[in-house]
Amino acid sequence: MVEMMTARVCCSLIAVLLCLFVYLSTTDAKEYVTAKPGVCPIFSLDGAVLKPCLKLCFLDRNCPDDEKCCSNGCGRQCMPPYKEKPGVCPKIYPEDDMLEDCAELCSQDGQCPDDEKCCSNGCGQRCMPPYKGIHIAIMV
Numbered sequence: 001m002v003e004m005m006t007a008r009v010c011c012s013l014i015a016v017l018l019c020l021f022v023y024l025s026t027t028d029a030k031e032y033v034t035a036k037p038g039v040c041p042i043f044s045l046d047g048a049v050l051k052p053c054l055k056l057c058f059l060d061r062n063c064p065d066d067e068k069c070c071s072n073g074c075g076r077q078c079m080p081p082y083k084e085k086p087g088v089c090p091k092i093y094p095e096d097d098m099l100e101d102c103a104e105l106c107s108q109d110g111q112c113p114d115d116e117k118c119c120s121n122g123c124g125q126r127c128m129p130p131y132k133g134i135h136i137a138i139m140v
Helices: 002-027
Strands: 068-071 076-079 117-120 125-128
Touching: none
Parallel strands: none
Antiparallel strands: 068 076, 117 125
16 A cells, blocks of 8 residues: 555656656747857868867857857857858859859858859859949839
């Protein structure tokens, strides 16, 4: 009889703890969803040896201001988010010689020097100066 009561108390305690766990995990869920807007810059092997192999942050909320917790290829650290550069990629024409290079030489504007943008060359991606002309929309 005592063993039966002990089993009931034990089961009741487990049920209460399980309910408490579920309640706390759902009510505190918004605290764990703290990703800041923006995208981490793409890791580059340039200077990778110089970057610390430490986890200096775990979540975006560990970082100041608008910085995000990003991989540096070896650990994690706070970094400013990637921002698209202003301007528009130039229009590609099939007769352009650029069609020969089908390599993916970039994937984000941040990988390009100065004001260049990462644009499609009709076959791959490469850094190009943005279009400086005027775009005219023709309505038919």
